Amino acid sequence: MKPFADLSRFIYPVNVAVVGASARPSSQGGRLYENLVRHSRIRGKVYAVNPAYCEIGDAPCWPSIRELPDGDIDVALVIVNAARVLDTLRQCAERKIPYAIVMSSGFSEAGDAGRALENEIAQLCRDTGLHVYGPNCPGFVNVRDRIGMTFSPAFRHDLNAGCIGLATQGGGLGRNLLQGLSHGQGVGLWFSAGNEVDLEIPDFIACMARDPQIKVIGLLMEGVKDGRRLTAALDLARECGKPVVVLKIGHSEAGVRAAQSHTASIAGSAAINSAVFRQFGAIEVDDLDQLLAVTRLLAMGAPKAGSGLCIYTFSGGTAALATDIAGMANLPMAAFSDQTHATLKSLLPDFANIANPVDTTADILRDQDAANDCLRVICNDPHVGAVLFPIPMDYGDVTDGIAQSIIDVSRATATPIVPVWMSRRMGGGFQLLEQHGLQPFMSVSTAIAALSRIWPSAGMQPSSAPTSEDAEHGSSASEGPDPARQQLSEAQSKALLKQAGFPLPLSEVAISAPQAARAAARIGFPVVMKVVSSDIVHKTESGGVHLGIDSEAAAAAAFDSICAAVAQAAPAARIEGVLVEAMLPAGGREVLVGVHRDAAFGLVLTFGLGGIFVETLRDVAHRMIPLQRQDARNLLHEIRHTAILEGVRGQPPGDLAALEDLILQVSAFAERHADTLLELEFNPVWLGPVGQGAIALDALIVTSGHQEARAILETDANP
Known part of the structure; x- marks a missing residue:
């Protein structure tokens, strides 16, 4: 298996070159150069490369990579015509530039010619050690260090940094996620992979797994290029304690190849993807909203194992609705400690519900200090893993106070408080929560759906990961064997598997009725008899199976009946005999x-x-x-x-x-x-x-x- 690339110089470069830099601000080359020179914090120099200019702005412009001044360059950003890309990358390899980002289009996404060019780039990477990111991508953004190796005009505005790492196989949807995290914990690093000619999603996962400033990794994937490398990266993230949340586009089973066996035909690519994500500890979600919601919740902190959810509100109907939805999602409800119960009883009116769900009633809204104390007590209860706080309506100053209470208490507790703003009137309280990074959910259902994804399961234990030797062996196996398929008959398969030590019933192959009768007597009655033919998969449908045979005469008759029925149902099938096999007891x-x-x-x-x-x-x-x-x-x-x-x-x-x-x-x-x-x-x-x-x-x-x-x-x- 190809090792993961060390991307330390890539994510935090000192010197960069922009091949295709332009003096035209509206061009992609112009925006890319401007993002680096004016809006990024590059520690060293930004070299403009374009034979059409002697200078751009007040800075010199060189005609090619070869003619750049001596000195280390960490990353070359390439945004030129596809036909010029390969030569540019060869120059990068000559200059010992370790990384190149190719933003140009016109490669495998454009047809056979582009695919051939992409293959040449891949070979160049293998031959020289140059690492290429892309092609056909919007670039890379290090938000936390304000480094925008991208031509996006939105870079200068999307700078809310945080502990979330993103790797996406789509530029537009990746930007959507980046902007969806504009408040609170934002994005630290965003990799948008493009065609993945060399650097791939697994390299980016591994980089973020090892990055101490990244706490959660979000993935938006359209395809899986190398499954074994992907699982190795997911396992590394799990070892490093970095939860991975993945949205895999493509859940339709349309187009799945129908295979001879039930196993392949019922598996389907989406089912396999989901199973593998589960096996390696990744949290799969269904849409962009869930991807944003779950990564945000995990950035706040996952609930501890054995804890439960507390539903806390000032409306009895809202408490009942939220509890019902949580019950349908099988979320565990927290049981309060005696101390929490006693404190709530002293703070709340007699007619409030102090069990879980907590209905404080609207009475407490008049006392901000008491409201803060109640919420703080619940967050400090050792059995509470998260607090869901539905706010059913906008009450102006009153709900502004509730929002402020949530903000104040959340600053002093490690227990996540998850507000839900249920009204379509986005009042001041909503704005307060948003601006302080406690982005409210818009419905109880979506909040609980997100919480159910991150709650520790008491049932399943984590799977043990394959060793690196296993992953390497599996990777070579998936590169595609000889396409000539050879299906063994049941008798051949069982002979092979018996030699391998598998538990199988006693059996013999008979090629005549008398032979079938003698075989049945040796095995012992009752027996089952089945046609032996590599050409027939579903033997029952062709009349090729007889059960409960209890005598030699019945065995001989069954032989003749099977051969006649199969010859009529599948005249082209080759009949190699009949398998006589011990019949196991009923009830299994x-x-x-x-x-x-x-x-x-x-x-x-x-x-x-x-x-x-x-x-x-x-x-x-x-x-x-x-x-x-x-x-x-x-x-x-x-x-x-x-x-x-x-x-x-x-x-x-x-x-x-x-x-x-x-x-x-x-x-x-x-x-x-x-x-x-x-x-x-x-x-x-x-x-x-x-x-x-x-x-x-x-x-x-x-x-x-x-x-x-x-x-x-x-x-x-x-x-």
Whole structure:
């Protein structure tokens, strides 16, 4: 895996060169140069480069990078015609300039010619060590140090700095987020990635994860270029204690490739993205408003584990509404300490509700000091993780006082106070809260939706991250195997998997009716019989499955019936025989364990309810391979109907320990064969009661070719 770039000289450069600087203020080159010379705090020099000028303003202008005066240059900003970019970058490499920002358009977004030019830039980076940011991007902004390497005319106005880091794959929407954080904690660093020819979103995440001044990282992503590098960066952020909030555009499943197995067809790119974000601790949100809201809340401080929400207001109806919405979002409600309860009782009138939700009634609004004391007491309660303060109406001076109370108390407490301004009349109180960085939500629902994203979950434990060796191995696997797909028959798949040590029923392949009868007798009745054919995926639909066979005569008859039915239903299919297999007892639950290759993240494991429920319920969860024990445990509890596995209506609990073992065995097998395995599916897996195990009843393997299939067989012959 390519290491993350050291961006220290990039985010805080001493000397920069502007290739394409212009004396025309309305041009992009003119605005870029002006942003650096007039509106930025560059410690060293800004060199203008353009053969059309001898000077710009009072400063000299050089014709090329080669002709610049001797001395270190940290970043070259390139805003010239696409045809001139490659030569300019070669000059940067010759001058040992470590970074270049290419803002010019006309690359992969413009067609094949632009894509070829972009490939040449990528090769130049590999050959010389030059790091290129972009192309086709608006630049980079270091808000906190006031460095605007961007042509945006808005740079000089968007300078509210703070502890939030942004990385976006869109310039316009990135600016929207920057302006959405115009009060309170703002943005420290904003990376707008462009086409990511060299420097990519993972490099920016890693940079911000290591930056002591960045507290929260917000991502706006349209695509995932290198899934394994992305997860390594997310894991680094988690190690550094930097929460990552991500909005991934593209939740529609339209266009997802239909695959032979259920595993791939029910996975879908959006589901995989969401599962991987969850696996590596990122908080996924649904829209721009949520991205802003959640990053803002995390900048204030996440609630501590085991704490609950307090709803605090002066309106009984508002308290009931907010509590109802919080309940639907499964947010835990705080239980006050005895001391908090006693203090509130002494401060509030007898008819106030001093349990949670707190309804102070409008009576307290007449006493500013008492209002402050009540709010302060609640914020200091050790069981309160955050206070939601809905303000249902604008009451002029009264709500101005409420706003001031929130501002005063928030300065003296670490507990986040989340105001909600519910009125469409934006009075003075709203303006006060906004200006002091306590940007009010506009509805209780949106506030609670944001809080539910950041509240520590008591259920799921964090997954263990793959090691760097795992990530490197997975990365090479996802670069794309031989496209020639080779699907093994069920019998071939099971023979391979049996050699690898997987739990499977006793079975034999028969090529005649008498042979089927003898095989059934050896295995023991009852048996199930299934057609063996690499050309048939769904055997039941073609008449290729018979269950509950209890005699040799029935086995012989089933053989003939299967061959006749399949020949009629699928005349072109090659029939290689009939699999005779031990039939497991009734009462087991059926689950699916599968693996498929995702274009971004490599091999991904899917777990869920199996058998006939796969496509109807679509109750599945995903993890990127390799999995650790905690990943397997989390998967079992992540599906919606996990209660079925634990035992309902008098059923004994399933053997979940054996199921965890099977999931880890599948993960290890897939990891060993990451270069050649395309799909693996056990569906259904029979899950017996505790102590009876988890046994794969049906198996499918797809590899990248005949030679690879044989290699897997040879590798796993002696597991």
